[in-house]
Amino acid sequence: MNEKSDMGAAPELLGVQRCSECGGARLMRDYESAEVVCMDCGFVLDIRLMDHRPEWRAFDNEQREKRARTGASVTFTIHDKGLSTMIDWHDRDIYGKKFPIGQKTQIYRLRKWQRRIRVSNAMERNLAFALSEITKIANNLSLPKSIFETASVIYRKAIKKKLIRGRSIQGISAASVYITCRQCGLARTLEEISKASNISIKELGRSYRYLVKELKYFIPPVKVNQYVSKFSNQLTVQGKVEEIANKIIVAARDLKLTSGRGPKGIAAAASYIASVLVGERRTQREIAEIAKVTEVTIRNRYKELLERLLFIMDL
DNA sequence: AAGACGAAAGTGGTTGA
DNA sequence: TCAACAACTTTCGTCTT
Numbered sequence: 001m002n003e004k005s006d007m008g009a010a011p012e013l014l015g016v017q018r019c020s021e022c023g024g025a026r027l028m029r030d031y032e033s034a035e036v037v038c039m040d041c042g043f044v045l046d047i048r049l050m051d052h053r054p055e056w057r058a059f060d061n062e063q064r065e066k067r068a069r070t071g072a073s074v075t076f077t078i079h080d081k082g083l084s085t086m087i088d089w090h091d092r093d094i095y096g097k098k099f100p101i102g103q104k105t106q107i108y109r110l111r112k113w114q115r116r117i118r119v120s121n122a123m124e125r126n127l128a129f130a131l132s133e134i135t136k137i138a139n140n141l142s143l144p145k146s147i148f149e150t151a152s153v154i155y156r157k158a159i160k161k162k163l164i165r166g167r168s169i170q171g172i173s174a175a176s177v178y179i180t181c182r183q184c185g186l187a188r189t190l191e192e193i194s195k196a197s198n199i200s201i202k203e204l205g206r207s208y209r210y211l212v213k214e215l216k217y218f219i220p221p222v223k224v225n226q227y228v229s230k231f232s233n234q235l236t237v238q239g240k241v242e243e244i245a246n247k248i249i250v251a252a253r254d255l256k257l258t259s260g261r262g263p264k265g266i267a268a269a270a271s272y273i274a275s276v277l278v279g280e281r282r283t284q285r286e287i288a289e290i291a292k293v294t295e296v297t298i299r300n301r302y303k304e305l306l307e308r309l310l311f312i313m314d315l
Numbered sequence: 316a317a318g319a320c321g322a323a324a325g326t327g328g329t330t331g332a
Numbered sequence: 333t334c335a336a337c338a339a340c341t342t343t344c345g346t347c348t349t
Contacts, residue, residue, distance in 0.1 A: 295318095295320095299321080300340090
């Protein structure tokens with residue numbers, strides 16, 4: 001029961017929260033397994049905990065000061081995060097005295113190069129901001145790391161082709177993530193990405209279409225079974241449910257019951273039927289909620305499916 | 316009482332003139 | 333540009349478990 005507490009680095013006791021399962025006050029933050037665990041009943045309250053502690057240890061104040069590496073804050077609103085030097089355009093030194101002629105031409109040359117470097121940095125800055133944006137979205141949706149990598153590649157391509165100018169970095173970043181999801185067969189909706197990125201569905205859709213057109217991508221439409229596996233995961237049902245739901249969908253496709261219908265509705269209905277058949281029943285409302293369709297739609301699809309399908313199939 | 320069902324009216328997107 | 337249309341949603345009353 002308390003095995004979590006015995007592992008690795010000492011877990012840290014939380015003061016305020018209480019266990020939602022047994023009401024116990026002894027909650028532990030366990031960084032080894034990245035969980036918040038109740039010490040009384042073993043219930044895991046939170047997963048994917050982020051470790052905010054420093055990775056070094058210090059035994060006294062002096063060591064702490066020596067080892068801390070953080071200093072003044074950086075800002076993403078300035079391209080180089082506000083950390084680079086600037087050469088003033090006044091031809092004066094720090095005491096306010098004018099430069100001698102020879103130094104003046106030297107300063108002029110330095111200034112020229114500084115400007116050139118800054119121009120190339122504009123792209124870097126754009127990229128840096130976009131990458132942090134992509135990371136944010138991918139984390140919000142708990143997408144795998146590979147998605148982040150691919151989305152970054154897409155974004156870099158967009159920069160290279162100068163597609164960003166005049167458009168918002170955030171919009172293009174979100175669109176890159178969406179394209180990646182679609183390419184990798186992850187059924188994420190525009191709505192989900194829009195929520196995770198604070199970009200309106202309209203703008204996201206526009207950026208997405210723009211990128212697809214300009215980068216000449218071919219994006220296959222979302223398959224119904226991609227939704228099924230997503231729903232099955234979110235419903236936390238056994239694999240059998242997903243398997244049967246997929247069978248239902250294959251049969252439905254053969255009977256031309258899928259064309260012209262929203263894939264989400266079909267997937268939701270198939271998942272519903274499968275969950276009932278397997279005996280791990282989920283309510284229509286539960287499924288409707290995660291599928292982002294209404295119960296009525298599930299009912300309509302499910303009625304059609306049952307009428308035409310069940311007696312044909314050997315389940 | 317919760318969940319399922321279904322009718323009816325409303326909404327947003329696509330299609331074709 | 334506009335009307336027609338199908339799919340889907342919202343709402344709400346009723347039935348079933």
